[in-house]
Amino acid sequence: xxxxxxxxxxxxxxxxxxxxxxxxxxxxxxxxxxxxxxxxxxxxxxxxxxxxxxxxxxxxxxxxxxxxxxxxxxxxxxxxxxxxxxxxxxxxxxxxxxxxxxxxxxxxxxxxxxxxxxxxxxxxxxxxxxxxxxxxxxxxxxxxxxxxxxxxxxxxxxxxxxxxxxxxxxxxxxxxxxxxxxxxxxxxxxxxxxxxxxxxxxxxxxxxxxxxxxxxxxxxxxxxxxxxxxxxxxxxxxxxxxxxxxxxxxxxxxxxxxxxxxxxxxxxxxxxxxxxxxxxxxxxxxxxxxxxxxxxxxxxxxxxxxxxxxxxxxxxxxxxxxxxxxxxxxxxx
Amino acid sequence: xxxxxxxxxxxxxxxxxxxxxxxxxxxxxxxxxxxxxxxxxxxxxxxxxxxxxxxxxxxxxxxxxxxxxxxxxxxxxxxxxxxxxxxxxxxxxxxxxxxxxxxxxxxxxxxxxxxxxxxxxxxxxxxxxxxxxxxxxxxxxxxxxxxxxxxxxxxxxxxxxxxxxxxxxxxxxxxxxxxxxxxxxxxxxxxxxxxxxxxxxxxxxxxxxxxxxxxxxxxxxxxxxxxxxxxxxxxxxxxxxxxxxxxxxxxxxxxxxxxx
Numbered sequence: 001x002x003x004x005x006x007x008x009x010x011x012x013x014x015x016x017x018x019x020x021x022x023x024x025x026x027x028x029x030x031x032x033x034x035x036x037x038x039x040x041x042x043x044x045x046x047x048x049x050x051x052x053x054x055x056x057x058x059x060x061x062x063x064x065x066x067x068x069x070x071x072x073x074x075x076x077x078x079x080x081x082x083x084x085x086x087x088x089x090x091x092x093x094x095x096x097x098x099x100x101x102x103x104x105x106x107x108x109x110x111x112x113x114x115x116x117x118x119x120x121x122x123x124x125x126x127x128x129x130x131x132x133x134x135x136x137x138x139x140x141x142x143x144x145x146x147x148x149x150x151x152x153x154x155x156x157x158x159x160x161x162x163x164x165x166x167x168x169x170x171x172x173x174x175x176x177x178x179x180x181x182x183x184x185x186x187x188x189x190x191x192x193x194x195x196x197x198x199x200x201x202x203x204x205x206x207x208x209x210x211x212x213x214x215x216x217x218x219x220x221x222x223x224x225x226x227x228x229x230x231x232x233x234x235x236x237x238x239x240x241x242x243x244x245x246x247x248x249x250x251x252x253x254x255x256x257x258x259x260x261x262x263x264x265x266x267x268x269x270x271x272x273x274x275x276x277x278x279x280x281x282x283x284x285x286x287x288x289x290x291x292x293x294x295x296x297x298x299x300x301x302x303x304x305x306x307x308x309x310x311x312x313x314x315x316x317x318x319x320x321x322x323x324x325x326x327x328x329x330x331x332x333x
Numbered sequence: 334x335x336x337x338x339x340x341x342x343x344x345x346x347x348x349x350x351x352x353x354x355x356x357x358x359x360x361x362x363x364x365x366x367x368x369x370x371x372x373x374x375x376x377x378x379x380x381x382x383x384x385x386x387x388x389x390x391x392x393x394x395x396x397x398x399x400x401x402x403x404x405x406x407x408x409x410x411x412x413x414x415x416x417x418x419x420x421x422x423x424x425x426x427x428x429x430x431x432x433x434x435x436x437x438x439x440x441x442x443x444x445x446x447x448x449x450x451x452x453x454x455x456x457x458x459x460x461x462x463x464x465x466x467x468x469x470x471x472x473x474x475x476x477x478x479x480x481x482x483x484x485x486x487x488x489x490x491x492x493x494x495x496x497x498x499x500x501x502x503x504x505x506x507x508x509x510x511x512x513x514x515x516x517x518x519x520x521x522x523x524x525x526x527x528x529x530x531x532x533x534x535x536x537x538x539x540x541x542x543x544x545x546x547x548x549x550x551x552x553x554x555x556x557x558x559x560x561x562x563x564x565x566x567x568x569x570x571x572x573x574x575x576x577x578x579x580x581x582x583x584x585x586x587x588x589x590x591x592x593x
Contacts, residue, residue: 084420085420210439210440213434213437213439216431216434217431217434218420219419219420219421219423220418220419220420220428220431220483221414221416221417221418221419221420222418223378223381223383223412223414223418224412224414224418226381226382226383227381227382227383227407227410227411227412227414227493228407228411228431228432228434228435228487229402229403229404229406229407229408229434229435230403231403269421273423273424273427274421274422274423274467275421275423275427276421
C-alpha cells in the first residue's frame with residue numbers, strides 16, 4: 001500500500017493551500033478592500049484607510065494565525081510522537097492551561113492594562129512554569145504514562161486556579177474580560193502581538209528541528225530507542241521546552257484554541273505512512289492552514305458578535321474527532 | 334570481545350543481579366538460560382545500555398563501554414527486546430530501514446550501501462512479499478521476523494536477543510535460530526535468552542545458566558545441562574523416552590521427584 005502522495009507532493013500541496021488561504025484571509029473582513037490599491041497605499045508614505053487596514057489589521061491577524069496554527073499542529077505531532085499516544089494534545093503537558101493561567105493572572109490583577117506585552121509575557125511564563133512542573137513531577141526516567149498522568153494533574157490544578165480567579169473576580173466586567181480572552185480569538189491583533197509571538201515560536205521550532213529521527217526510533221519502544229542511541233532524557237527535555245515555548249506564546253497571544261493540535265496530526269498521519277519524522281512539517285503546514293481557514297470562517301459568519309475562533313475550532317473539531325474514532329473503530333489507531 | 338565483570342543491579346532493596354560475570358568471544362553464540370526471574374533479561378538490558386549497572390563494568394574489545402558514544406555503541410551492539418512495543422503501524426520496509434539510523438547523521442538519508450544491506454536482510458528474513466504491509470496487520474511470527482530484520486540491518490558486532498522465539502511455531506523458531514546462527518557464522522556474536530533448553534543445546538556454542546541473579550553454571554551445553562544444574566535451577570530431571578506412537582515428541586525432562 002503505497003501512499004498516493006509522496007512526502008514532497010504532500011508538503012507542496014499543503015504549502016500551496018496555505019498560501020491561498022493566507023491570501024483569502026487578507027481579503028476577508030468587514031470592509032471590502034481592493035488588494036492592489038491597499039498594497040500600493042501601504043507602501044506610500046502616508047497610507048490611506050485601505051492600506052492601514054491591510055498592514056495594521058489583516059496582515060498581523062493572518063500572520064499570527066499562521067504562526068500560532070503552525071505551532072499547534074507541530075507541537076501536536078511532537079507530543080503524540082513523544083508520548084507514543086495518538087490522543088496526546090500539545091496542551092497535555094500543561095503548556096496551554098499554564099499559559100491561560102498566566103494570562104488570567106495578568107488580567108485579574110489588572111497588570112494587562114499597564115503595557116501590551118505584559119499579558120503574553122505572563123502567558124509564556126505560565127506555560128513554562130506548568131510544563132516544568134509536569135517534567136519535575138514525572139521524574140527523569142519515567143515512561144509516557146507517568147508523563148500523561150502528571151500532565152493531567154497539573155492541567156486540572158491550573159484550571160482550578162483559573163476558576164478560582166474567575167470566582168474571586170472583583171467585577172462582572174473582569175469576569176467577562178477573562179472569560180472572553182479564554183475563548184481564543186485572533187481579532188484585534190496588532191503588529192505588537194506578532195512581535196511577541198515570534199521569538200518563542202521560532203525558538204520552539206528550532207528546538208524541534210531534526211528531532212524526527214529520534215521520534216521514529218522512540219516509536220519502536222523506549223528500550224529499543226535507548227539501545228539505538230537515543231538520549232531519551234535529552235529528547236524529552238528538549239521537546240518539553242519546545243512545546244512550552246511555541247504553544248505557550250501562541251496561547252498567550254490568541255487565548256486557548258483547541259483541537260487543532262490534536263486533529264491535524266491525526267488526520268495527516270495515514271498520509272505519511274504513520275512515520276513520526278515525516279509527520280512534523282505537514283502537521284505544521286496543516287495546523288496553519290486550518291487555523292487560517294477557521295479564522296476566515298468566523299469573519300464570514302453572519303453573527304451580531306463575532307464568533308471566537310477557539311469556539312469554532314472546538315465546535316467543528318470535536319464532532320470531527322468523534323467521526324475519526326467511529327471510522328477507525330476496531331482498528332488500531 | 335564483550336566482557337562484563339561483577340555486574341550488580343538492584344531495584345529498591347531487591348537484588349536482581351549480584352556479581353555476574355560474562356564473556357563473549359567473536360563468532361560465538363552464547364545462550365542465557367535460567368528460570369523466570371533469574372535476571373536474564375536484566376543482564377541483557379545492562380549489556381544493551383538500556384539500564385545502567387549499580388556496580389561492575391562492561392568492556393568492548395578491552396575498552397570500557399562508557400568510552401563509546403551512544404551512537405558508536407548502538408552501531409556495534411543491537412538489542413531485540415522481548416516485548417514488541419511498536420507504537421505506529423509503519424510499513425515493514427520503513428520499519429526495517431530504521432535499523433540503519435545509528436549509521437546515519439540526523440540529516441542523512443540511507444544511501445546505496447544502506448539500501449543494499451536493507452535489501453539483503455529483507456530477502457534473508459523472507460520479508461519480500463510483506464515489505465509494503467503495515468506492521469499491525471502481520472501475524473506474530475511475521476512481526477518477530479520484522480523486528481529481527483530491524484536489528485540485523487544495523488549489522489551489529491553483537492546482537493542481544495531476548496527470547497526471540499517465544500510464541501513462535503516450531504518452523505519459525507528454527508527460522509529465527511538459523512538467522513542468529515548465520516549472524517555468528519559471519520564472524521559476529523550473539524547473546525540469546527532462551528527458555529527452550531533443547532534449542533539452546535542445539536544452537537548455542539556456550540550456555541550461561543542464571544539462578545536468583547547469579548551465575549549457577551557456565552560452559553559447553555553438555556556441561557551446563559547436567560543433572561545437578563537442572564535439578565538446582567529448574568527442579569526437573571531428564572526423563573526416559575516414552576515407548577509409544579508419540580515417542581518422537583517425548584518431553585526430554587520431567588518434574589524432579591524427590592524420593593529421598
